[in-house]
Amino acid sequence: MSDHRDAGTSPFSGFDLTGRTALITGATRGLGLAIARAFAGAGADIVVSSRKEDACTATAEELRADHGVKAWAMPCNVSSWDQCTELAHRAEQVTGGIDVLVNNAGLSPLYPSLGEITEALYDKVIGINVKGPFRLAALIGEAMVARGRGSIINVTSIESDHPSVYALPYAAAKAALANTTIGLSRALGPHVRVNTISPGPFLTDISKAWDMAKFNAAADQAISMRRAGEPGEIVGAALYLASDASSYTTGATIRVDGGVFGTLG
Template identity: 40%
Template structure:
């Protein structure tokens, strides 16, 4: 139980990576608040966690980028978790693959609202309380497309690049007060191992789509005391997508 006695808030926790992270943190002893838009799916996550003997609660929220919504979520989660949040996972994300010339202003604003503004204001609400309580951990979810250019989804890539930059800025801002801030940059990950997107992992050492559990394992590590010396780092959990090119012989 690497997280026994800890509390955690995971956004976008009702599917795929977020769900896997919430289940994994609870499996290591954390009391987890599962935050997401869909109560039915949230209840499914709670059932999975509780069936394994873990503790979890659900908060329905549509992270719209406003400070008001972020503050409401922070307050609700803090109350459910007994007055403190030890681990914040900024996972909720809006994905858009539209080419630049076809991206309308509404889409641009929505992607940035979910992927940048919401984590920003959640961190603003929670990090100072973590510091006042003696410390905590913040984990942001970046993306491989933030650093390896592809010809679609520029606004999504830019938003994830912004979040990875914020990871370093927040580490400098909050680290001296005991709040560790890091990010995970996943490769192509999906619960369906036959998903067509697996083609985007061609030419990597892993060679196929990744499982959400791989990202969850990394989150458990970064949330634990084993990662005490890791600050301001973007951990690539991507099957070698960013760093390695496999050349066919």
């Protein structure tokens, strides 16, 4: 991975990830799976990580069969500091070095009221959405610095800018992750780039629980494109940030939200 480009002299190679290895958390479904498939299609070898080993194994097998790349199943509960430490060390050792880290795993449990949010729920949300991504980025980021190259992509949420009353711990966690991104970009620069993708509502597994009539009414009032996104619509931003196309982009947030301009719930 090139750490810089000379403006006007280097050819643009597009979103080619051949010869690179990406570790993606939450990679077995939703946006993480869409990103894993896109990266494999662009030539990257993939470390597939999520909580369930069987899901990781199935996804890794799919990527190998469909794209002819290397793929490893490495389950991890990213809310665990120790499991993140183990994942980072194992991924670095087994693959020979991670070029792209995508901190995509996230969780936003429902709660009946603010007063009924438990400490366990709050800590779990912070753990998965902030603590784990920080630990992985710190360890893998330092290894990237030693090699003189790398890209880290933190997936946040439009909730960090437009918090809803039904997801306040999640909104706080994602805002913290966005802020962490900026600090990491300074700490790990100039050769490692750290950026954020901030998705809006997407039609993933989680949307099956939505009241679609209520959502569509809200989307008409708060989203410029007046709809939710399809999972494949996240991959352009991810490919951009993972590849040399973004060689002068760091500490940035790319919103992929259809133009959200208000609170959806």
